[in-house]
Amino acid sequence: MTGRFGRGRAGIVGMLVGLGALVAPPTGAAAAGEPPPLPATAGRCVGPSPVTVRETPWALRLLAPQAGWPLTRGAGVVVAVVDTGVSAAAPALAGAVRPGADVTGGRADSDCAGRGTALAGLVAARPTGGGPTGIAPDAEILPVRITDGNRRISPARLAAGIRLATTAGADVILVAAGVTTATPDLADAVRAAVARDILVVAAVTDRGGENGGDPPVGYPAGFPAVLAVNAVGVGGAAGPVAADAGTDLAAPGAGLGIAPSGSGHYRIGGAAVAAAYVAGVAALVRAYHPGLSQAEVRARLERTAIPGGGSPREVGAGTLDAYAAVAALAPRQGDPPVPVAAGPVVVPAAPGPSRAARVAGLTVLGAFVVTLLVAAATLTRRGSRRPG
Incomplete structure (x- = not known):
């Protein structure tokens, strides 16, 4: 089984620290018809994107979640997005976003930064007649805002956000941005979530290394009880990671995120995107196998993964296999992946x-x-x- 046995090895992983790591690397002006990267300008709210993408992006062609939709689309599962909030005004998330909570009080169903909305769309965007659909398009989103006025987070805010998601009844908690200090309060918040049978999925640190070195270990991904996720690219390359950071699972690290308003899309990338895909597949598994504990769901995700994660096999972590995670009868490490033909993402007209x-x-x-x-x-x- 992959997982913390891979700790101590350099590997296939990295966790998001700060807002900028979610944004696709700058490439100059967007080509005609290509969506722009998600803006990361502090002090201004993200508006609609001028480009709406109709084609199925690479990550969804690889994961092919539609193969499992006749079995489940995630209905009845609540995924908490612990980040910048999630806009309930986004058309692709209409009716899917709960009011949520801000760690300083109030609701979290608005999103000035746009990052939480983009990630929530990867998890649960509804079909809108065009554009990519989320991995689990019938799941619910519970937004929890942990950022301050400058879009920064702290260990205390992150711990408070995880506690809010726990008490609000989340089934899966997605943590896209982490911190480099493992405080007792943050560790206690993770333990409380796991004790409530909640699967905590977190992106590993994939930025922030000093002088171009490996990034520091990030938390909560660094805690053994958390499913730590890193990104892989089209060619199988993975981000850098601290030698003792460890990783449990890899997933595509590029996506098209929905905007807080309008039908357009922004380009997003990094370990946070990979963690969002894993959280979406976890929602499918929890919906189709409601009797499984969070630990069993996690084991299923790891044991059905495609070995190697696109990197040398000694790394240990495999790449997410969405269909096998849901449909495999008796997943075990070493089983060959279930072949799934990639094709357009089409939601069945009526659920099975x-x-x-x-x-x-x-x-x-x-x-x-x-x-x-x-x-x-x-x-x-x-x-x-x-x-x-």
């Missing part, structure tokens, strides 16, 4: 039968087959008793 309906149908079918077998055996016995 519920899990209870499928079970009932199989029960009736089984009873019918047993009846046929008994009748056949009776006829065989009668025929054998006839005189020759």
